[in-house]
Amino acid sequence: MQDKPAKLPLSSSFTKNSSIGRGKQLSPFSAFAFARPTANLNSPTSTSHFPNMSASYSVRLTKEHHVFSAAHFITFNRDVCERLHGHNYRVNVVVYGPLDENQYVVDFIALRDELKALTDALDHRMLLPTGHPLLSVAPRTTDHGPEIEVVFAPDGRRWVFPAGDCAILPIANTTAELLARYLGEQLLTSLSRRLGTKPAKIRVEVDENHGQWGVCELTT
Numbered sequence: 001m002q003d004k005p006a007k008l009p010l011s012s013s014f015t016k017n018s019s020i021g022r023g024k025q026l027s028p029f030s031a032f033a034f035a036r037p038t039a040n041l042n043s044p045t046s047t048s049h050f051p052n053m054s055a056s057y058s059v060r061l062t063k064e065h066h067v068f069s070a071a072h073f074i075t076f077n078r079d080v081c082e083r084l085h086g087h088n089y090r091v092n093v094v095v096y097g098p099l100d101e102n103q104y105v106v107d108f109i110a111l112r113d114e115l116k117a118l119t120d121a122l123d124h125r126m127l128l129p130t131g132h133p134l135l136s137v138a139p140r141t142t143d144h145g146p147e148i149e150v151v152f153a154p155d156g157r158r159w160v161f162p163a164g165d166c167a168i169l170p171i172a173n174t175t176a177e178l179l180a181r182y183l184g185e186q187l188l189t190s191l192s193r194r195l196g197t198k199p200a201k202i203r204v205e206v207d208e209n210h211g212q213w214g215v216c217e218l219t220t
């Protein structure tokens with residue numbers, strides 16, 4: 001025959017301080033959480049445990065839908081001109097800057113949407129540079145409608161494209177590096193228009209062929 005379990009005295013100090021039991025008592029951790037000061041949204045370092053340590057911030061966007069498929073050719077070594085070909089480009093972006101009153105560098109949604117608009121504008125286009133010293137890129141209208149005639153001066157090669165199929169870019173060559181710069185400048189302009197402020201620094205990365213990235217950093 002088992003002894004009846006002894007009744008433990010329920011003193012008030014036991015119920016208040018023990019972490020064992022089913023009562024809604026605060027654990028040491030939840031008590032600490034309640035004790036933490038509320039973040040002051042106007043002071044980026046107000047909750048820092050290291051107020052004297054400098055910090056820098058950035059946001060990075062590497063989304064699968066920031067892509068575009070386009071045709072191009074580049075020239076190099078002065079008189080060498082590639083054959084017309086295409087790439088499935090991908091674009092990543094990093095925006096650097098201080099935290100604003102919302103505690104972020106830039107609104108992710110604004111950055112995402114503005115970059116998507118830029119990549120969409122290049123998608124399924126023939127990329128043509130207007131700043132190339134040896135390439136003439138000339139709009140004209142014929143019986144076939146608006147066209148762009150392109151001539152490479154060193155050997156006289158000539159291409160004609162429907163104007164609506166082309167993206168005319170104010171760059172010297174359609175390298176991944178200069179495409180990154182073009183996108184960066186356009187992105188700074190569109191973000192500035194949308195948000196009313198310009199990021200302190202932006203980094204745009206353009207992949208033209210499965211890991212061959214051209215990168216441009218712009219500091220405003």
Ligand SMILES: [Zn+2]
Nearest residue numbers: 072085086087
């Ligand atoms: Zn190429």
